[in-house]
Amino acid sequence: MTLDRKPVRIDPRTPWLADVRRMLSPMAGVTDRPFRDICRRFGADMGFCEFASASGLTYGGEATWRLVDTDGEQGLVGVQIFGSNPEHMASASRLLVDKRMDVLDINFGCPAKKVVRKCGGSALLADLPLLEQIVRAVVANSCVPVSAKIRTGWDEDSVNYREVGRLLQELGMVWVTIHGRTRAQKFSGQADWGRIADLVEALDIPVIGNGDVTDAESYRDLVRQTRCHAVMIGRGAIGTPWLFAGMRAVDDGQPPSQVEFAEMCSVTCDHIRGEVAARGEQQGCLVVRKHISRTFRGYPGAASLRRRLYATVESAEMIAILTAAAAAGRPESDAENLTQPEANR
Ligand SMILES: Cc1cc2nc3c(=O)[nH]c(=O)nc-3n(C[C@H](O)[C@H](O)[C@H](O)COP(=O)(O)O)c2cc1C
Structure with a gap:
């Protein structure tokens, strides 16, 4: 039996998104080119580069540019940028014009101190006017469609994923990925799949569910509980890229595959x-x-x-x-x- 997912509005610029179900999450220090290629081999429909600082790209940092090495990459690939300076976000988007990428994702989820201290990543969930400026700057300058990745809010007292999600939809995001934790939680506790389900219901564009999917069973459970369009898998894939094959089997209605x-x-x-x-x-x-x-x-x-x-x-x-x-x-x-x-x- 195939999984029931909410019908969504697919942007005409991303017709391929209709069939995308399993994405490899962006992970700094992990999702480099060789790993993305291996995950695709096992059934990841799309891979994301590690996030790259918009300021680093703007000032030509060689190490930052290496993070977005996608030249000649086969299959769907996303680049993700972060930052809090709309001008740098705009210039990074322009500089990426020749990159081989299918989507440009904006990071509104990173909880790391060195990122939020400069008001980047998840800190922008607590500053929606700046978040809006950033999104507008990227959309106006990107040569590919733009998506965004968020958390449920800054902390339990300021959970605002619905407001943020609607804003992102209005601003033209082709999808929103939500990691079901607040920034305050970082990676502790459990991802709140109820909130992911709520955002799926609230938006017309595809919502990509993320958080705590580690095998075919949890993949199926997340889709069943949320009806999200696709799932992003992060930590679960580290060292076990073949888990995508089990998830693909779930989507194809096949028995779970065993990797010898x-x-x-x-x-x-x-x-x-x-x-x-x-x-x-x-x-x-x-x-x-x-x-x-x-x-x-x-x-x-x-x-x-x-x-x-x-x-x-x-x-x-x-x-x-x-x-x-x-x-x-x-x-x-x-x-x-x-x-x-x-x-x-
Ligand atoms: C080592 C590591 C690096 C990460 N780097 C990024 C990143 O560059 N961009 C991003 O949006 N999320 C990043 N994340 C968060 C993951 O993409 C994902 O949202 C989070 O781990 C929850 O999903 P999971 O339970 O499937 O791991 C990172 C997570 C880890 C563990």
Whole structure:
């Protein structure tokens, strides 16, 4: 049985959005090009770059421009910018004119102190006149349609997602993504899916639900409870990009797909190769560690496998370790690991 979703008004500039159900959330330090490509392979309909500072893009920061490296990228891709200076937001939008991107997203959700201190990210939920100025500046200067990502409000005393959502709809956003937490919650507690459902009902444009979807079951539950048009998946995808395949199976009315241990190893090898090609040997290997810390969970011997992988920053060695484990059909277990609690594996 296919999932029931609320009929929505799709902007004629984004006809592809009608079929988009599963998006990889923007995540700083995580959703770089190699990882986006891997997630798409398993069923992410769209990938987002890590957020980029509008001021950084405006002043030509090389490191900031690397975050939006989408040249030649296959499949749907979104770039996300943040900032509190409407002029910088406008100039960043103009400078992105030649970028390969399907949507330009504005970040109104980041809770990080260094961002909100300068009134960027989720701080703008508490300053709607400035938020409006920023949106107008981006819309007027972007060569692609614009979307926005919000939280439910600044804190429990100022929950205003409905007001913000309606404003964003009026200002021409092609969709609104809502992470079901306030800024004050950061990543604690649970995402409030009831508020996501409420925003779905309140808007005519697509609402993308976000927060705490970690597998096919929670994906199905979020869509059932909210009827949101699509889901953005963040932390759940780190180290387990194949979870998109299970979600795609839910949408296709197919039985849940199982990913074999050997395939996990081979995907991790591909990820290592991709990161090394993008960042060089040492940096590439270090970036993949962040993912490996969440891969192979629940397998006896996983901790030992990770330890061996962490012991090197040579991709050939990491790949050899993973290839041997794949051939054995399991992480090499040792006595120490067999006595560790499951949670540490
Ligand atoms: C390491 C990390 C980096 C993140 N970076 C961004 C970002 O650049 N832009 C953004 O809109 N959200 C960012 N987020 C928030 C996620 O996109 C997402 O909204 C949040 O994690 C909730 O979804 P989840 O429960 O699926 O992870 C980040 C989250 C994490 C954990």
